[in-house]
Amino acid sequence: MSFVPGQPVTAVVERVEIQKLRQGENLILGFSIGGGIDQDPGQNPFSEDKSDKGIYVTRISPKGPADLAGLKMGDKIMQVNGWDMTMVTHDQARKKLTKKREDVVRLLVTRKSLEEAVKHSKCSYPKH
Amino acid sequence: MPVDKHANMEEKLWILEDLNMMYIRQIALSLQDSDIQKKIDHEIRMRDGACKLLAACSQKDQALEAAKSLQTCSTRIMAYMSELQRMKEAQVMQKVTRRSSDAGPMGDRLPCKGKVAISDLRIPLMWKDTEYFKNKGELHRCAVFCLLQLGEEIFDTDMVIVDRTLTDICFDNTIVFSEASPGFELRVELYSCCSEDDYSAGSTPRKLASKLSSSLGRSAGKKLRAAMEPGPCSPVSNGGGAPLLLPVPSVPGPKYHLLAHTTLSLSHVQDSFRTHDLIISGNEECSYWLPLYGSMCCRLAAQPHCMTQQMMSGCLKVKQQCGGDPQSWTKVHAVLKGTNLFCYYRQEDVEANVEPAFTIGINKETRIRASEKDPLSKVQNICISNHYGGEEVTHTVTTDSREETHRWMEAFWQHFYDMSQWKQCCDDLMKIELPSPRKPAPITPKQGSLYHEMVIESSDDLSSNVSDILARRMQELELRSQLGTSPTWMSAFEESNARCTGRSRHCTRMSGHSPCTPHRLPRSPVSPHRCPQLGLLSSDASLTSDSDSHCSTSPCSHHHGWPEPTSSYSLLSSSPSRLRPRTLSLDAKLSTLRGRGYGGGGTFQCSCQPPPSSLLAPLPISSRSPRSKHSTQTTLSCSSSTSSNSSSNSEGSHSPESSEGGPFSRPSPARRSLRNLRARLDPRNWLQSQV
Helix, strand or coil: CCCCCCCCCCCCCEEEEECCECCEEEEEEEEEEEEECCCHHHHHHCCCCCCCCCCCEEEEECCHHCCCCCCCCCEEEEECHHHHHHCHHHHHHHHHHCCCCCCCCEEEEEEEHHHHHHHHHHCCCCCC | HHHHHHHHHHHHHHHHHHHHHHHHHHHHHHHCCCCHHHHHHHHHHHHHHHHHHHHHHHCCCHHHHHHHHHHHHHHHHHHHHHHHHHHHHHHHHHHCCCCCCCCCCCCCCCCCEEEEEEEEEEEECCCHHHHHHHHHCHHHHHHEEEEEECCCCEEEECCCCCCCCEEEEEEEEEEEEHHHHHHHHEEEEEEEEEEECCCCCCCCCCCHHHHHHHCCCCHHHHHHHHHHHCHHHCCCHHHCCCCCCCCCCCCCCCCCCEEEEEECCHHHHCCEEEECEECCCCCCCCCCCCEEEEEEEEEEEEEEHHCCEEEEEEEEEEEEECCCCCCCCCEEEEEEEEEEEEEEECCCHHHHHHCCEEECCCCCCCCCEEEEEECCCCCCCEEEEEEECEEEEEEEEECCCCHHHHHHHHHHHEEEEEEEEHHHCCCCCCCCCCCCCCCCCCCCCCCCCHHHHHHHHCCHHHHHHHHHHHHHHHHHHHHHHHHCCCCCCHHHHHHHHCCCCCCCCCCCCHHHCCCCCCHHHHHHHHHHHHHHHHHHHHHHHHHHCCCCCCCCCCCCCCCCCCCCHHHHHHHHHHHCCCCCCCCHHHHHHHHHHCCCCCCCCCCCCCCCCCCCCCCCCCCCCCCCCCCHHHHHHHHHHHCCCCCCCCCCCCCCCCCCHHHCCCCCCCCCHHHHHHHHHHHHHHHCCCCCCCC
16 A cells, blocks of 8 residues: 555555444544554554555454444545545544544545455456 | 825825715616615725724734725625626616517526535645644744625635644635526635734834845745735735725735635536635745645535425316326326426415325426317316336326416426526535534634643743643643544543542552562652652652552553653642652553543543554654553653652663663653653654544
């Protein structure tokens, strides 16, 4: 998932739809994010490319809404409800996820295993 | 003498203004249209008020707002005047050509009007890499707002202060124009005004200003000079086109300049966000310059009246579909609205919101024609044909009289014409959210870094200074907690306050940990002696926990070290002199905290499951080593309390002083705490937020 400036980014993504859970006054999703264009990408333990400034899932609360929806730790979030997450600051990302008026977030996430899966499925079919 | 000339000029301007006003009034009188006249008067009054306010106010924010109102009023006045002139011209033209005002049925059919709404305006900025990330140098701030003009209506958005920490200019307002024709042109103009605190334009006398500008550095001087002069980008000469009927009074104070503009029309209307190009005026030399990316995102929606209002209603007779008796007509009350002809059994059903008996679709694909006269009633029938998935379905309707039929046909033709004019807006009803009258959002303090606010004088009572500042910041940010998005380090205060009361642990616990932290020991006995100095020892309390602790080797159950050190500060205010015994392992406390659950969105700094990431960049340790977690606490604990804490599970791997810069260096506790605070808030740390 390396990023070349000026070139479009392509990735194999999975759609994850998370229903927010109401806890008192707050709507929570049950995971934590790290990263952002204003953060130091070298400290991201999940990214393959240490210059990737994307938003990564760093922790999933067990049995939380994100866990039930299938989000995995280490996922890179590409979009949230249509908003791009590949070039946002940490705070912007957090804000897009915690909008009070929305009780569902639809994420597009990517992870290494998805790419592998697609690659394997491609290889297993002999080319004609 | 220059002063006299200036006064003369002003006088001339006033006279000119008076003459113009008389001219305007004459026109309005002759048109017998007092509506515009009233509006112009209202705007002129508003403008005078804004000028007075501008001259009187001292605060920068007030001045900017007043200047914004001034700009809006001036633009509105110009728009009304041009409208007035146009109407006068039209009237004159009509008299000349002697055309009859009502046109033939197919001649001048006018499309229906509609509502146009623009919302969620977002203009991305393109800061240079160095500017944005390094955040060096003084913060160049601009105040910006948008003026939106459609026909006669002019609205302005709220003002936003922009500096290089923002990536986009976002305007949250939704602006609704109520009477727009399909050929509308929505002009969006972005005005900006430099808002430097140092240069208060207009108040410095010219000579001094030029002296200053020449003595300051080149770029600073240029900026100052540009801010002083109106330059080629003055608001007076914007817009072009419209003749200046009423000169804008020159008032000292901030002036807005046109930075970019664009025009949107029906082709840009869509039910989702779209990006449009901006035409940028001005260049880098202007004081009000902002590096715009060159485009603007917004949602432009339109609701033509033919979609939202009842275009025609009346009694119809519909022939039954299921064959059989040709005489069986069903009498219905029909309502033509949007893309449907709703047929209700009774007229009362319409108000009662009962479901219609049946609905006939009237859209672009529908074909309507009048059939031959019914031999019995001598009234033409109307055949409405639709294609429903390949099948052609025809409904035949008729009315009681020829005039009614004619009226219905006319309504259908008008409806089709409207749909052809409004094009994509008639496919589906676009939602327009009316801005609900609600309390304005709590004013969030500007997103500067804490560094800017922390003024640290070197005094002995440094810690209380820091705690004061932090407490103040906490109060300011209490507003934000309403939104559930308090910054992550807020959790420090909330937790520590809950935790730190009523704990007492014995120092003997310390011995249990000594094997793990051999190099801690030398510092441990120091605590009682250090007590009077700063009270930082109370930080110990923060690190107590109520569960059994031991040299825990689990790296997983960690909070980031954030709560710990700051809790020391919050404690200072509460119990500065209480001597806290040594603390337990940090892990224990953290594990109990974790057990508390979510605790609301965004308030926790979550722990990072393996591999953990280091919080403090200054640590010379590789961020990916599992030990780094421990070293984090090590550092923080050591800096927050001179007594060593068993909270560190460093297992002897890292010397805590290394983080302080140089082994064996023991900076004073004050500086250490300060450094710790800075390190915690350092943008180089890798933030995590819980959502």
